[in-house]
Amino acid sequence: MALRALPREVDLLPHIAFVSKLLFAACAAAVLVLPATKAKPKTTATTAKQSVSRTQNRWLFFTSDMTDPKQVDQVIARFPAAQAAGYNGVVFSFDVAKEKAAELKSAARRYGLDIICTVMGGAHDRNYVEGIPVKDALYVVHGGTAIHQPDNPTQVQNGDFEATAGDKFLGWGWQDDVGVTTFADHDVVHGGKTSLRMESIAKNANGLCRIVQPIKLQPHRQYHISVWIKTEKLSPAVPEIKVLTNTPQNCVSWQTFHVDPTQDWKQVDLVFNSFDETAASLYLGFWGGKSGKIWWDDLKVEEIGLVNVLRRPGCPITVRGEDGMVYREGQDYEKIFDPQFHPWIPWRGASPTIKLTADSRIKNGGRLRVSYYHPISIYEDRISFCLSEPKIFDDWREDVKRANELLHPAGFFMSHDEIRCMNQCAQCRSMNMTAGQLLAWNVRKAAAIIREVRPDASIWVWNDMFDPQHNAVDHYYAVNGTLAGSWKGLDKDVGIVNWNGGLMGKNCKFFADLGLKQILSGYYDSDENGASQVVYMAPASRNGWTKPNPSPASPAPCTQPGRRNTTPCPPGPRKPGAPLGGNGHSLRSQCWVNLEQLLQAEDQ
């Protein structure tokens, strides 16, 4: 579920976890999930409507920004067709524009649609994102201000790509296909006289085109990578910068970035934490490149300090002199904060400074060691929230109550998915749990909050973080400790929404054996305005699954997202604007075929 894509320039409110870039819900499928395993496929909305059972959940999932009244109107406008197509539930964010709530609720009732609210996507205060520790960053005092100073500065050799021997760049340890796909370009440059050009990458059988060099790191420090990039008809336009390590985690920098297929020189800024590494390999390039050109120039890797520093109880800051003297905030130095704080914007040009108070005990020229916590992005803009701060649960309780008062939903959908940074801050570490235990503890508390407010409502959660065949594994991104055992936090009254179509049903048994009800997720469906996700239920029982009928005349199956692939299916046959349920096909009926295969696999 790529549902945690967060807009970068908006305030961090809980609803945002479900406001993806795809803001508008789409038309859904007309082919229904029917309860009978041997029923003839029904293709008309009328007969299907008569056949559906209320014991099955056939939900239409909206990713709309429900705080926007216009988008609420667009959601409501889909209800008649959703009912006609056999849906009996709609899922959307709890955070609904207050003035539209009554209308939304009554429209859902009129069209026989249960409301399921997504909740627990995040905290109300963006300081409550998960923080990675920085230990003993060096700050030196100059005239009442302490300024960050990298110690043992990380050196990138030939980062300006000026030193060459033919097409080979000096100082770089490895360069794929010198003079075939990687070139020294003396005509197109950002600075100096030379840049690195990569082109026609398909000449490499594996689509690999990389330049690599070893770099030294100070452990537990914050780093900034900056490079200038120009492109021309680049396909696919997915260059990557990786900082890889010889550890089971394999990596300390998961942040990706966007480039256009054709663009003039633009600067890319990434921020990572070195964790406990002293050395790594810096990679620039492609894993699966094809055609077009890209130029790289003026690369820099530098240690930075206090960028997006988090201020919350579980992320304490300590400032001490190199003689061990511990200084106090408010007494020796003014409150530390990043004036440009925004977890979704990793770098805004400078490390914050520390202002000393008038009567500070810190002397001019003093060398300070500063420890603090900062967030990291996984992929372009995915940030995870802390799982253990008490305030998180207060926020969630408030959200559930708000949803209950405005909409009285039939169910609540907990947004515990794709949590890629976990168990890192002081508060989380003080729990002395593995990441799996911590997540189990968190989700148990989360379900208890829902029951406290609404004992009769159903509770649902995505499968991925609780699934040993999906994300509940060892060495998962920036997760500290194994995620195994996270599923122990789920009781039989929490339902699983299983979106791993890539496993073709192989993970269904795991949750069935735990006694959990399951919904099989039908994946993305979209129209000209954006996307929604269609979710179907295959009723759970220990004896297997009720098989839905396949879409008639469906095209060939498509590949569904796997563990790290959240790419939507390709566009289907439906024309933009065609009425919902009008032609007997899903917008992406390929996906229905895949769902069918998934269930067949489960039957065997």
Ligand SMILES: [Zn+2]
């Ligand atoms: Zn935490």
